[in-house]
Structure formats: C-alpha cells, structure tokens
Amino acid sequence: MATMRPARRLTLTEDVYSSVQALIMDHAVAPGARINIDALARDLEVSPTPVREALARLEADGLVRKRPLAGYTAAPLLTREEFEELVEMRLILEPPAASRAAAVAAVPGVDRLRAEADLPDPRPAGEGYTGIAAFTAQDARFHHLLAELSGNRMLHEAVVRLRSHLHLFRLHFPPAHYGISADEHHRVVDAVAAGDPDAAAAAMRAHLTAARERHLPYFGRAS
Amino acid sequence: MATMRPARRLTLTEDVYSSVQALIMDHAVAPGARINIDALARDLEVSPTPVREALARLEADGLVRKRPLAGYTAAPLLTREEFEELVEMRLILEPPAASRAAAVAAVPGVDRLRAEADLPDPRPAGEGYTGIAAFTAQDARFHHLLAELSGNRMLHEAVVRLRSHLHLFRLHFPPAHYGISADEHHRVVDAVAAGDPDAAAAAMRAHLTAARERHLPYFGRAS
DNA sequence: CGATCGTGGATCCTATACGATTCGCAAGCG
C-alpha cells in the first residue's frame, strides 16, 4: 500500500491536458491571456515538461496559440466573422451527419440520442453558472452523439473538433431559449428515428439556422 | 557572422515536426512501426524534449499514436472502410468549398488556382518515386488552395486536416490517370472562374467520385 | 514438454539546471 496516489491517470500529460481545457472552460484564464508554463507547472504540481507537451496538443486543437520565444496565450474569443464561419461550417457538416444517422438508424443509438434530448431542463431556478454549463454540456453531447451515429468516424471527429459549444460557452450565456432548442432537438430525433434522411437533414439545418439567429444579437454590432 | 546555422527556424520543435512528417511521407518509417524518441533525437541532433513536443502535436493530428508507457508508433495505413469514410468526408467538405469559391470568385485567386492546375504533367519518364511525389504534392496544393479560396478558414483547415493526399500517398501509387485528374481539375477551375457555384460543386463531386473509382481497385478485396 | 515466474535490458517519463531571447521600464537626447 505504498503508491496510492488518487488521480493521476497513466500519464501526467493527459491529466494536464484536461486540466488546462477545464481552466479555459471555467474562464479561469481569460481569452488572450498569457499562460506561464512554469507557473502552471507549479500550480498543478508537476514539472514543466508534461505541461509543455499538453500545450503542444492544445495548440494543435486551436485552444491556445504559441508565439515562438514569447510563450503561450489562450485563444481569443470568436469574432463575429468567425462566428459566421463556424455556423457555415456546422451547416456543411451536421445536416449530412443527421442524414446518415437516419439512414443507418440503429435502434439503441436512437434511444441514446432521445434520452439525451429528453433530459429535463437543467436550469435550476435563477442560477447563473451551473445551469448554463449543464445545458451547454448536454447540447454538446447531443450534437456529438448524433455525429457519432452517422457511422463515419472522421465526420464525428470533425464535428467534435469544431468545439462549437466551447466557443459559444465562452462567448456569452443566453439564459433563455432552452426549451426552444430542446424542441428542435426532438424534431431531429424524430426524423432520425423515422429513418428519413432528408427530414433529418432539414431539421438539423433549421436548428442550426435558428440557433444562429438566437446567438447573433449578443455580438454587439447586430446586423 | 558567428551563428550562421543553416536551417533551424525559430523553434526546433517546428523543425522536428516537419522532419517527422517527411519521414512518414518518405516511408522512412513503416506504418505501425515504433518510433523511438531517443533514437530520433540522436538522428536529428536535438534533445528529446522538442521531439516529444513535436510528437504530441503529430498525435493530435492523427499521424502517430501514443500508447502510454509504451512509446509512439506511426499511424497505420487506411483500411478499405476508412478509405470509404475519407471519400464520404471529402464529398461533404469539398463540393461546398468549390461552391463558395465560385461565389466569391476573386480573380487573382482563380489565377493561382488555374496556374496550379496548368502545371505540366510532372511525370518524368519511368521514374517510380519523384514523379509520383510531385504529382501528389501538386494535387494536394490544388485542393488546399481551392478550400482556402472558399473564404472560410475553418473549412480550409478541415480539408487540410484530412490529409487525404498523405494517406493516399502512403497507400499506393497509381502511375496512370494523371492526365485524367488534371482534366477534372480544369473543369472545376472553369466553373469557379465562371462564378457558377452549382457547376463547381458538381465538378468537384464528379472528380472525387471518379478518383474513388480509380483508387478502389488497389485495395485488394475489390467490391 | 508446456506454462509460469524471475531477472535483465531498454524505453519512457519526470525532474532539475543552464543558456538565449524577448519584453518592460527608466534614463537620455532631440
């Protein structure tokens, strides 16, 4: 009963990777803020090497930027233009994903999807944070699961890689519209369950377009 | 005129990253083969730290796999199933990219694209290697440039990230079909130059579908 | 003769120390 350290998966690097990702999610590091490798290593109680390794992966993911000989910084927030590009990208990827998921139509997968969409409104009462985080996480799970059900691993990976929800989460927190979004999710699920590819793609397009309209006003200079 | 080292960009890590990528391209490391960090560091005459950092990035790119406490290995070749997924993915991404490029239709961009497509058949005579590599690189540049001309940075990045050509290059080398592929490229260019989004998307779909048929027989167990 | 266990080698993973480069701030000049 010597080495009984609690967490510490197989590699420290993996741990650090998750930790930093969480730090960005929780706004512990502001967008654009510098990330000090040594300080981070001290806080996490590891040596700088695994921190460096984790940051290299995060850079490939686009979550941090690296200026040579100047250090790492947290990725900046999405500009309005980039947000438009993100929506366009999701409109390219996710309707085909929904379409293929409907074509494959494996029953247990559809059940999991419906279960995700059926989750009760996570909004507690008037909480600002936890409710939003839970909703965002649920929304992310729904979209990721649907992409997985498409049966195309590369498509799934591409959707996950966009990190749409991470970006949106960092942007702002529209406290309403939860129910509306859930309704739109259900329409997608119904089309997938019915095995109707075209309807599934259309429902997803409608959802993404509507979500775009819901988020746009929060960008200051509205259209 | 003291420090006049030739290569060595701003960071060693970037250098190592490119080097390892080239090693995989050139079949210097077989797919699935183990990659020894220390040996690689010795060969490149750097310390293991930047090698480790570069490998972390390459892992995020999917070019190498990391088994905890067991070392890195080069990514395995595409299976037939994964090849089909790759084609499906390209059919999702690249026709919309061509469509948008046609809609934007910036003249200098189109000129660059046509120049890329106009390059003479790089096949020397009966060479097995260099001609193929040059053709593959040219084909990659064409597709990447087209994605860039779409104006959507995320779409561009997604196309590049697929590394379709790297995978194809590692798979086999169909020594023919060069002229056919070039013709199909020209049809795409013409549609983009004409500012016809639908035609551009259709031409790209035709190209990808035809390329799929050209590559499929090389997979052994044909359909 | 086959399977299991112990040992040796190699490798990865982590920690620490040193040099190179950049950025911030204050002093000096125009």
Place this chain on the structure above:
DNA sequence: CGCTTGCGAATCGTATAGGATCCACGATCG
C-alpha cells in the same frame, strides 16, 4: 515634452540526469 536607446528581469527553449515501468528472454517447476 516625445521618441529613442540601453539595461535588467522574466520567460522560453534546450540539454542532461535519475527513477519507474514495461517487454523479452531464459530458467524452473508441474
């Protein structure tokens, strides 16, 4: 008073050393 210039601190990048873990080979027991 504003701009430039030089210095200093902080930080990154790199190299090296030590501890822990896993894989392979050979010996031993059933």
